[in-house]
Amino acid sequence: MLRVLTAGESHGPELIAIMEGLPAGVPIAMDTIRADLARRKLGYGRGSRMKFEEDELTISSGVRHGSSLGSPIAIRIGNTEWPKWREVMSAEPVEATDLSRGRGAALTRPRPGHADLVGMQKYDFDEARPILERASARETAARVALGAIARSFLSELGIGLVSHTLSMGPVRVPEDMPLPTPADVAALDADLLRCFDPATSEAMVVEVDDARKSGDTVGGIVEVLAYGLPPGLGSHVQWDRRLDAKLAQALMSIQAIKAVEVGDGFETTRRRGSAAHDELHLSDGTITRSSDRAGGIEGGMSTGTLLRVRAGMKPIATVPHALRTIDVATGEEATAHHQRSDISAVPAAGVVAEAMVAITLVDVILEKFGGDSLGETRRNIASYLDHIPETLKTADASDASLA
Numbered sequence: 001m002l003r004v005l006t007a008g009e010s011h012g013p014e015l016i017a018i019m020e021g022l023p024a025g026v027p028i029a030m031d032t033i034r035a036d037l038a039r040r041k042l043g044y045g046r047g048s049r050m051k052f053e054e055d056e057l058t059i060s061s062g063v064r065h066g067s068s069l070g071s072p073i074a075i076r077i078g079n080t081e082w083p084k085w086r087e088v089m090s091a092e093p094v095e096a097t098d099l100s101r102g103r104g105a106a107l108t109r110p111r112p113g114h115a116d117l118v119g120m121q122k123y124d125f126d127e128a129r130p131i132l133e134r135a136s137a138r139e140t141a142a143r144v145a146l147g148a149i150a151r152s153f154l155s156e157l158g159i160g161l162v163s164h165t166l167s168m169g170p171v172r173v174p175e176d177m178p179l180p181t182p183a184d185v186a187a188l189d190a191d192l193l194r195c196f197d198p199a200t201s202e203a204m205v206v207e208v209d210d211a212r213k214s215g216d217t218v219g220g221i222v223e224v225l226a227y228g229l230p231p232g233l234g235s236h237v238q239w240d241r242r243l244d245a246k247l248a249q250a251l252m253s254i255q256a257i258k259a260v261e262v263g264d265g266f267e268t269t270r271r272r273g274s275a276a277h278d279e280l281h282l283s284d285g286t287i288t289r290s291s292d293r294a295g296g297i298e299g300g301m302s303t304g305t306l307l308r309v310r311a312g313m314k315p316i317a318t319v320p321h322a323l324r325t326i327d328v329a330t331g332e333e334a335t336a337h338h339q340r341s342d343i344s345a346v347p348a349a350g351v352v353a354e355a356m357v358a359i360t361l362v363d364v365i366l367e368k369f370g371g372d373s374l375g376e377t378r379r380n381i382a383s384y385l386d387h388i389p390e391t392l393k394t395a396d397a398s399d400a401s402l403a
């Protein structure tokens, strides 16, 4: 079983991430984690904070000489903006008068679509600062650092992940666009939209620029693909063991994600059954699926074909052309507070989605195969695949890379 936790406020001194349950012997390179943190910060439409804030990465435990120890891994990501916020976010009491201006001024005009108002109600605060600090997607840097470690483990098992942007507002990649593979990742990372279709990528830039000019924000859809999974991850036997359910929770937990699709998702609901499923046929005597409409999951279990999931992000709530709200200090109608913010964070959300899928896959792999060391997990997977009877083997099972 894998357990992960994050802590940290957006303008606090640092983010903390803990991962417990990763087997020993997994290669963990600081540069790989840094590269993923950099991918998350990039992306067309991000606000000014992404340009000046650095992610200061430290690993405090669980890793020795570039390899996991099997003990809890503790990661620290320093917020380099902290000195400017020291007083506002101090753990020690600060005189209210010292906070009454500038950054410390009470945020009493909650933003519709953010956690501000309901958070104030629930946690009994009279301003939004204590809520937005933790609701903020700054926290996703911690998830991406954990995701980089998860991806390293998956990569040792021959499993590769790709995330890419499918749409930005109404601008969408062509339906027949070929799916990107891990070999294409460098090209995706070079594109600030993380979009595989250059013409669509350009149109997405125009969409973001247009929104920026009119003081607005944009949402969109990202897709995560996982290549090389064995069949049988997750289970049909209990609601909380279904792989699709776990992935949906993992993706839906990302700030501003409001929709999740597995495989063809909602499109499947518009088809008749005869055109909705992945038929089986024999190819060189081996069972083969003739399509991948299900997104690689049947009955809550991975089928061993390509895993394909999508997450839909709503437009950023901090709309520069501020939305109508109520000033809870005066009880009067007002416009929502707004300083700087992202116009779109869809490409960044793709990187976060990839991290959440990676963490979920490590969890279900350890649930099925266990292993206190990487070697033990590998042996367990190989033994399982070897023991699937020839008559049940599927052509697309990923045993080649796992052997």
Ligand SMILES: Cc1cc2nc3c(=O)[nH]c(=O)nc-3n(C[C@H](O)[C@H](O)[C@H](O)COP(=O)(O)O)c2cc1C
Binding pocket: 047, 113, 114, 115, 135, 136, 137, 140, 254, 255, 256, 257, 316, 317, 318, 319, 340, 341, 342, 343, 345, 348, 349, 352
């Ligand atoms: C990578 C990323 C960056 C985000 N940047 C912003 C932002 O700059 N401004 C904002 O209002 N919301 C931003 N959000 C979304 C808010 O964090 C989110 O809407 C808020 O926490 C409320 O949660 P909910 O939308 O899931 O209800 C971002 C989300 C992600 C994933």
Ligand SMILES: C=C(O[C@@H]1CC(C(=O)O)=C[C@@H](OP(=O)(O)O)[C@H]1O)C(=O)O
Binding pocket: 010, 047, 049, 050, 135, 136, 137, 138, 139, 140, 141, 255, 340, 341, 342
């Ligand atoms: C800091 C990050 O994202 C932040 C997420 C966020 C929000 O409301 O979610 C609001 C913005 O922060 P601020 O209000 O300070 O400008 C983003 O910059 C990050 O991703 O590292």
